[in-house]
Amino acid sequence: MDKLKTFLQTLAQITDKEFEDSKNNFQKVYLKKGELLLQKGKVCKQMSFVNRGSLRTFYFNNKAEEITHCFRTEGTFISSYKSFILQEPSILSIIALEDTELVVIDYDKVQKLYSTSLAWQNIGRLLTERAYIEMEEYASVLNNESAKEKYLRLLNEQGEILQKANVEHIATYLGVTRRTLSRIRQEISMQ
Amino acid sequence: MDKLKTFLQTLAQITDKEFEDSKNNFQKVYLKKGELLLQKGKVCKQMSFVNRGSLRTFYFNNKAEEITHCFRTEGTFISSYKSFILQEPSILSIIALEDTELVVIDYDKVQKLYSTSLAWQNIGRLLTERAYIEMEEYASVLNNESAKEKYLRLLNEQGEILQKANVEHIATYLGVTRRTLSRIRQEISMQ
DNA sequence: TGGGGCATAGGACAAATGACCTCAAATGCT
DNA sequence: AGCATTTGAGGTCATTTGTCCTATGCCCCA
Incomplete structure (x- = not known):
């Protein structure tokens, strides 16, 4: 839980005591590579902090193609945010890119913390607000x-993802085809 | 202020009394067509509810091209959200597309309301959360x-904007060139 | 009322990207 | 280890989109 505590204390004024008091609302979850944290169609009932590992969220567009929506690595929160916020069935699925350790809190407990x-x-x-800025x-x-x-931006900002995700994931995240991504990589390797 | 009150009461549980008590934090602002609500480089110190009229936010990309970031019409909030949240200089400018009436609250007053x-x-x-979902x-x-x-999506969801904004605004909002937009319109008119 | 300035439509060619495909390498599974 | 399956690179042609440019119409104002 230490990483989470550090993360939250960097984000906002929360005392050690406040954190300790709410600690029992969180639980650890372990995922193997390829396991789903959330399946599309289900309501996202959890918000998860990535302690170790990485995940990928994806959805199917109106041509039934699988599109990567985002990548998440250590030290960030992940959930199907829209589904979590509105408590409606999720468009997104969430899958572990590698063996992953999460600290998870349920929707109900989040609401309880909010109200008290x-x-x-x-x-x-x-x-x-952070999620908004990132999406913007x-x-x-x-x-x-x-x-x-x-x-090049992805390489620079989340370079480690390039080792963990496959070409299809990266291409759909960038909004291009595999063929285009292949061309880009060739171009870069020739420089 | 009535529109704002209705909007907020649809959004959350806020009593008439709570609204009345905080009403004096808001002020009305009137903009003429073409007037700036916010200039890039300045910190966005206000959140504005659009009572009447419409606005456009824009920024300059790294090729110094003006890009439209979003359009806002009656019954929505507008601000340079990132700048407002972080209280740092704004990348965005905000301009009135027509004569516009706003209900405005300052950052400091928002923070005061938050803390009390x-x-x-x-x-x-x-x-x-809403802003996040829209951006997603x-x-x-x-x-x-x-x-x-x-x-076609813009036409469907914010069709009235097509009358108020010019081709350049719409093209950069959609991430295409004017030429492409012209082709699209031709295609549609031929069907 | 006539001309300057500005916005839009659209022609012509170039560049970027997609669709479809094949082959080789890597990976997983028994 | 050996086989089946998946994955990535890249060839080829079609399509989309961009760049650059011109013509036309509209608005405003002297």
């Missing part, structure tokens, strides 16, 4: 950058 | 849909 603690309400808002940046990248620029 | 009222803290989180959908559209599909 200003500190946790604050954390909830700050986490949402992602949209801006999708809107402005060429396939090559997007690839 | 669970109801407002709740509203803050819910608004952020925008990213998904940018990643998955063809130029034509994106145009």
Whole structure:
């Protein structure tokens, strides 16, 4: 739980005591590579902090193609955010890219913390704000950058993902085809 | 203020009294067509509810091209969210597409409401959650849909904007060039 | 009312990307 | 180890989109 505590204390003013008092709301979950944390169609009832490992969220677009929505690594929160927020069936599935250790809290317990603690309400808002900013940046990248620029950005910002995810995952995350990604990689290797 | 009250009460549990008590934190602002609500480089110190009219946010990408980031119409909140959240200089500028009437609250007053009222803290989180979901959908559209599909979606979801914004605004919002937008419109008119 | 300035439509060609495919290498499974 | 299956690289051609440019219409104002 230490990583989580450090993460939260960097994010907001939460005392050791406040954290210890709410600690029993969290539980550890272990996933093997390829295991699903959430299956599409189910309501996302959990918010998870990645202690170790990495995950990928994906969905199927209206052409029934599997699209990678995001990658998550150590020290970040993951959930099917929209489903979690609205408590409606999830479009996204979440899968472990490797053996992964999570610290998980249930929706009901989050709501309980929100309603009883200003500190946790604050954390909830700050986490949402962060998620928003990240998504805004992602949209801006999708809107402005060429396939090559997007690839180089991913390499730079989440380079370790390139070792863990396959070409299909990366291509759909960047919004290009495998063929285009292959061309980009060739171009880069020739420089 | 009535529209704002209705909007907030649809969003969260806030009593008439709670609203009345915090009403003096809001002020009305009027913009003429073409006037800036926020200029890039300045910290966004306000969150605004659009009572009447419409606005456009834009930024300059790394090729110094002006890119439309979003359109806002009556009954929604607008701000340079990232700048507002982090209280750092804004990348975005906000401009009125037509004569516009806003109900505005300052950052400091928002923070005061957050720290003293669970109801407002709740509203803050819910608004952020909504903004997140909208941004996630925008990213998904940018990643998955063809130029034509994106145009038809805009037409369907914010059709009134097509009358108020010019071709350049719409094209950069959709992430295509004017030429492509022109082709799309031709295609549609021929069907 | 006539001309400057601006916005939009669209022609022509170039560049980027997608669709479809094959082959070789890597991986997993028994 | 040996076989089946998956994965990634890249060839080829089609399609989409971008770049650059011109023509036309519209608006505003002197």
